[in-house]
Amino acid sequence: MKITSAKVIVCAPSRNFVTLKIETDEGLTGIGDATLNGRELAVASYLTDHVIPCLIGRDPQQIEDIWQYLYKGAYWRRGPVTMSAIAGVDTALWDIKAKAANMPLYQLLGGKSRTGVMVYGHANGKDIGHTVEEVLRYKEMGYKAIRAQSGVPGLEKVYGVGRGTMFYEPADADLPSEHDWSTEKYLRHTPELFDKVRAAVGPDIHLLHDAHHRLTPIEAGRLGKDLEPYRLFWLEDTTPAENQESFRLIRQHTTTPLAVGEIFNTIWDCKDLIQNQLIDYIRATVVHAGGITHLRRIADFAALYQVRTGCHGATDLSPVCMGAALNFDLWVPNFGIQEYMRHTEETDAVFPHAYTFKDGYMHPGETPGHGVTIDETLAAKYPYQRAYLPVNRLQHDGTLCSW
Ligand SMILES: O=C(O)C(=O)C[C@H](O)[C@H](O)CO
Ligand SMILES: [Mg+2]
Incomplete structure (x- = not known):
C-alpha cells in the first residue's frame, strides 16, 4: 500500500479544528486530529509545508517507522506544534490500518x-x-x-x-x-x-x-x-x-x-x-x-x-x-x-x-478504524476564525500569571 495524497482541513463548526486526511492507492483513507487550541494554523503549516511532502509514496502500514522518521528526522524534537502534527499523521495511519484489517481500532x-x-x-x-x-x-x-x-x-x-x-x-x-x-x-x-x-x-x-x-x-x-x-x-x-x-x-x-x-x-x-x-x-x-x-x-x-x-x-x-x-x-x-x-x-x-x-x-x-469521519462539504461552510485562550492577571496588581 502507498500514500498517494494527504491534505489538511481547517474548519470552525463552533470552534476551530485541524484535521489531516491521508489517502492511499488502495482506496483506504484515514483521518487524524491535529488541533492545537489558539495556534491551529502553525500546525496546519507544519503539516502542509513540511510533513505531507515526506509522506507521499510511503507505506502507511509502517506506522512505527513513519513516527520515528517524523520525530527523529526533523532533528528538532518535541514541542506542541511538532507533536500535534505527528499525532495527526499517526492517528490517520492507525485509522487506515484498522480499516485494512476490517476491525475497530481497539481490536x-x-x-x-x-x-x-x-x-x-x-x-x-x-x-x-x-x-x-x-x-x-x-x-x-x-x-x-x-x-x-x-x-x-x-x-x-x-x-x-x-x-x-x-x-x-x-x-x-x-x-x-x-x-x-x-x-x-x-x-x-x-x-x-x-x-x-x-x-x-x-x-x-x-x-x-x-x-x-x-x-x-x-x-x-x-x-x-x-x-x-x-x-x-x-x-x-x-x-x-x-x-x-x-x-x-x-x-x-x-x-x-x-x-x-x-x-x-x-x-x-x-x-x-x-x-x-x-x-x-x-x-x-x-x-x-x-x-x-x-x-x-x-x-x-x-x-x-x-x-x-x-x-x-x-x-x-x-x-x-x-x-x-x-x-x-x-x-x-x-x-x-x-x-x-x-x-x-x-x-x-x-x-x-x-x-x-x-x-x-x-x-x-x-x-472499522477509529470510527470517526469528516463531512468535507459541510466543513467547508465553517471557515477558520481566529480565537485565543484567555490570559490571567493577579487582581491586586495586574501581574500576568498562569491561566
Ligand atoms: O479540560 C480540561 O481539563 C482543561 O483544562 C481544558 C483546557 O483549558 C483547554 O483544553 C485548553 O485548550
Ligand atoms: Mg485541565
Whole structure:
C-alpha cells in the first residue's frame, strides 16, 4: 500500500479544528486530529509545508517507522506544534490500518479490557448553589464521575465557568480576553464548594476538580489537604509541571490523588512524575502527545508505577481525537477515566462518529478504524476564525500569571 495524497482541513463548526486526511492507492483513507487550541494554523503549516511532502509514496502500514522518521528526522524534537502534527499523521495511519484489517481500532490494539469507558462530565456554576444544581443534573444524566468548577466571589471570570452550561468554550475572542485572579479567594472558596457538592451528591459519585496551573506547590498541598474529607477522584493541574520535581512537595502534604499532563507532549514531560510516583493519573492525550503510538508508550511506562490514564477530552480536542482516545481507553490496561466535554451539534454534524454515551460510560463503536469521519462539504461552510485562550492577571496588581 502507498500514500498517494494527504491534505489538511481547517474548519470552525463552533470552534476551530485541524484535521489531516491521508489517502492511499488502495482506496483506504484515514483521518487524524491535529488541533492545537489558539495556534491551529502553525500546525496546519507544519503539516502542509513540511510533513505531507515526506509522506507521499510511503507505506502507511509502517506506522512505527513513519513516527520515528517524523520525530527523529526533523532533528528538532518535541514541542506542541511538532507533536500535534505527528499525532495527526499517526492517528490517520492507525485509522487506515484498522480499516485494512476490517476491525475497530481497539481490536487491533489488543482487544477490549473493559465493557465501557467511564467518563467525567463538566458541571460548572456561577456560584456554589448553581454548581450543586449542575452536579445533580449531571448525576441525573447518568454520569458516574463529575468535575465541579464554580465562580469565586470577588473574581469576575474564572476558568471552567462559561456562558452556557453544556458547551463551555474558553477560546472566546480574536485577541486574548483577560481574567482576574486571587489565590486567596480561590483557596477560601473551593473547600466550601466541595463540602456542599459532596453533601448533595452523596458518597458514590466520583468528584474531580481542575486548579488549572494556578497554585504554587505549597498552596497546592494545602488545597489537597483541605479537600481530603470530600474524597476527590482527582485534583488536576494544581501547579505548572515544567519542574516535575515540584510535585514532591505537594505529595508530602496530601493524600488527594493528583492528575496532570494535558499540555504534555512526550514521555519526557512526565518521566520523573511517573517514576517517582508523584502523580496518580496522567492526562496526556492522543492529539497533543504524538498519537496512539506515543500515548501507548507513556501508558505502558505509567503502568509500571501504578499510574493510570485520564486522557484530556475538552472541546478543543476534535471528535476525531475522541474516537481514537475511546478506542485506546477501551484497550489500555491501566485505564483510569476519560474526560468528556460534549461537542456542539454543528461539530458533531461535521464529524459523524460511531462512539456513544450511556449511563456514564462511552463506547467507541464497532466501525472499522477509529470510527470517526469528516463531512468535507459541510466543513467547508465553517471557515477558520481566529480565537485565543484567555490570559490571567493577579487582581491586586495586574501581574500576568498562569491561566
Ligand atoms: O479540560 C480540561 O481539563 C482543561 O483544562 C481544558 C483546557 O483549558 C483547554 O483544553 C485548553 O485548550
Ligand atoms: Mg485541565
